[in-house]
Amino acid sequence: MQINRRFIVAIGQVPPPTDGLAYITSEYVKLLAEDHEVKLLNISPKVAKRSLAYHLSRTATVLLASIHLMLNAWRGNRACYMPCQSDFGLVYTIYLLALARLLGYPTYLHHHNFGYINERRRIMAVALRVAGPKVAHIFLCERMLEEFGEAYWKPKRSIVISNAAFVPPPPQGDQPLRSPGQPLKIGLLSNLNREKGLYLFLDLLRATRDHGLNVQGTLAGPLREQDDRSALDVAKEELDGRLSYAGPLYGADKIKYYESIDVFVFPTIYANEAQPTVLYEALAAGNAIIAYERGCIASQVGKHGLIIPQQEPFVPAAVAWLRNLEASRETMASRASIARDMTDIHIAEKAKARRAVSALLPFS
Structure with a gap:
């Protein structure tokens, strides 16, 4: 055109x-x-x-x-x-x-x-x-x-026009979600607070421990409130090596973070959530997703993860899905296939965004 x-x-x-x-x-x-x-x-x-x-x-x-x-x-x-x-x-x-x-x-x-x-x-x-x-x-x-x-x-x-238009996928090697015998690594990168799912993430990690799952969690992003810092400190001590905190991450460090985890967990309860950029960044790195259904999130994740209805408890559904992931690891999509799908979406949405200003309205 x-x-x-x-x-x-x-x-x-x-x-x-x-x-x-x-x-x-x-x-x-x-x-x-x-x-x-x-x-x-x-x-x-x-x-x-x-x-x-x-x-x-x-x-x-x-x-x-x-x-x-x-x-x-x-x-x-x-x-x-x-x-x-x-x-x-x-x-x-x-x-x-x-x-x-x-x-x-x-x-x-x-x-x-x-x-x-x-x-x-x-x-x-x-x-x-x-x-x-x-x-x-x-x-x-x-x-x-x-x-x-x-x-x-x-x-x-x-x-x-989805925000995928503005999240270019990084180079991605063809590797499984995790190697046999290694812990499944889950993560959350966001402003770490109750609305963005910090406490549900901590509860999920506790539940995976209680159910005997080999899961480790890494949090990243700013912690601005003392109550949230205290909750993280208590959880780190309680979970005994299963939980780490990477702090705020940007640029190449953020890409490395996504590449270090297998599943991005986003239990947001923020009422006005629309289409979080972090989900596209995680998909671009080949992460599977577990998220609450809010805003446009269901269409973002598509077939590459689990969407939990807002009215349902997050932790039990997420634990069941992670247990199944451990049991059927060989049948899960590779990181590369998830990233390829994200690349296709990015290319299509970017082209649409580029055309929009010319296509929608005539010259005055």
Whole structure:
């Protein structure tokens, strides 16, 4: 397909600080810049702690972005791309959508959050009315699109682009999930807290010990709360060598972490979980997955692991699956086959993401 070159005003949060939304926004802007002229306007606040200074900083960045929208409104091939904010941040999204519509920008709104989908919110309904029917909506999975339509109304223009587009698989050798006689290695990399599944992971490791399974666990990621640190310390002492903590990991160290484990465990109870990048990173390294069913997670994992319904206890189902994995190790997919599937998904989604801005909306 021939790419229609456009001038894109991209308005969103990019690192630092790094989180899932900022990372995906940054990577999508880089991809768009391969075919289009992109003006990136970073609206990340300069103050980390939520306070008056935080909101003043955020307001200043949004006002600066609006100035650039006005300065480039004369361009015939203009377009506006922005991730949709959540909670109070929707106020900024509403303002920018209103201005982009007033200035005649073809606009792309990228959804990354299930918060306003799981629970219909008036402020989101206001944002949709302000944006108007011509806005193109980008969703992370078909379930997100369907449930968004049920909560509000089905957009006239929409496309599904998963975050797999922005997670390139690393080189991967063909090896089994584990060698005979060695412990099965499970891991969780995240912000380590109750919502992201820290305590369920610790309970799972205790249960595998109690059931006589040869399983070791490694946690990675920041621990910000003292209660969470204390829980980890108690578990390490109790589990006597079955549990280790690698700390926060980035870049090559994070890739090595995924390569060191066999099964990535993600027992998230975060209500607004959408499509965690860590699951695609784990699949790219050839890990099988055990996760709670939230947001788009079921379609992420597919056939490469176990999805546990939200209303069911996590630990018993996970223990049974790990026991079966030990018993039928020879029939399980190799790391390379999991990684190959992830590579195919990445290539297809990246191509879709690259085409989206040209395909969805005509030039104004």
